[in-house]
Amino acid sequence: MDDQIRIPCVMMRGGTSKGPFFLRSDLPSDPELRDALLIEIMGSGHPLQIDGIGGGNSLSSKVAIVGPSSREGADVDYLFAQVNVLERIVDTGPNCGNMLSAVGAFAIEQGLVAAQRGETRVKVHNVNTGKIIEARIHTPEGELRYQGDAAIDGVPGTAAPVYLAFLEAIGAKTGRMLPSGTPQEIINGISVSLIDGATPVVIARAETFGLTGSESALELDGNAAFMAQLEDLRIEAGRRMGLGDVRASVLPKPVLIGAPLNGGSLSVRYFTPHACHTALATTGAVSVAIAATLPDSLVGAALPELRFPADLTFEHPTGRMDVRVELNEEAGGQPVVFVTRTCRRLFEGAALVRRKN
Known part of the structure; x- marks a missing residue:
């Protein structure tokens, strides 16, 4: 047999x-x-x-x-x-x-x-x-x-x-774009935006960690002190988003944003969550794009001149990802995000x- x-x-x-x-x-x-x-x-x-x-x-x-x-x-x-x-x-x-x-x-x-x-x-x-x-x-x-x-x-x-x-693309896990009820808050002394788009993410500015947001995935993964700090941040973010104890879960995903180096809209580093993605997850890009529609979020604040429909380019460790954001007026202005793969x-x-x- x-x-x-x-x-x-x-x-x-x-x-x-x-x-x-x-x-x-x-x-x-x-x-x-x-x-x-x-x-x-x-x-x-x-x-x-x-x-x-x-x-x-x-x-x-x-x-x-x-x-x-x-x-x-x-x-x-x-x-x-x-x-x-x-x-x-x-x-x-x-x-x-x-x-x-x-x-x-x-x-x-x-x-x-x-x-x-x-x-x-x-x-x-x-x-x-x-x-x-x-x-x-x-x-x-x-x-x-x-x-x-x-x-x-x-x-x-x-x-x-x-x-x-x-x-x-709103509220993939919690049913709400803003699970904690606010577009920006403080966790462990760091300003963050907790967004539930195509996937729940905790977004922070790279500069608050002494980084630029344009570091390589290898460099970020090798920074043990930073990775430990990011995990502490993620665990508390998960609790505030109503996801419970997320130590054994891959959600929420941490995201760093920084100034672009090559003509893009933002530099983005996405974590899976215990390693930096060598590119950028599609669901992560969608969630960052949705955050851009909120002027008071960290992403919206970084793109104050943005008007919709908008084409955004996110710079990641191995290149760029382009997304388009439109507001569906028939659905009360709900964002619709398009990605090419x-x-x-x-x-x-x-x-x-x-x-x-």
Whole structure:
């Protein structure tokens, strides 16, 4: 008898992240059994994830689970799972906008959504947050194409563009843009803005830590005193945002903002949360963009001349990310954020897991 079980999966790059994509029907419905399976598949509990398919980095230890939509008005469900590298833990609390950028293409190829001529719009229900995001996929002649001329920093070469419209990008976890009720407050002597957009973030000015906001990810990760201070700040921010004790959670995500060096709107450093992202998470960019619509937030104060609709450029450790912010007057001026990403199907086959006796 074969002592391993084969679970169909597709390895995909979405934006600046990558990981296996599964059909929901191919995994256990029980969350505990599902998470145990994902931990084994990814090889967590080892820094290299040597006995699994994870990449030994938080950006390549991500999983997408896709199935028919359980919500009216959406085409598919997408559950994101962040699988910890060093610890055997799975966190389905956050969303990942980069992995999200590959969901539409995966859904089309798996037959969950029919491709349209020119462009296919896939409304994705993010199960983690309950929000709907529209992915606009390049499908000339009614066929999916991955090759194209769009380039995003943090990924070599070019690919077909994927446009993500965050239609409900307010209150991903708490239901409120300002979970603590104010656009700016003091935690541990540091001015912060606690924003719940596409993901909950605690935003601070880099200068309050004696930094510029343009440091490399490696430099920030190596600053042990700063990282400890940032974690203390994050823990208190989580409490004030109504997220409880967040020591074992990846939410909220810390964000530093600083003056741009290369003509952008802001320099942004986003943390995952215990390491600096080598680029910028899509959900983080969306949340910072939403904060820009609040004049009294730290982001709004840093961009006093901003008028909407607005195109913003965030400088990150490996380049730039462009976002567009519009105010939906029909929804009372609610912000809608558009982000351009790319994706690619990398490998298809089956993940092998040990058969339990």
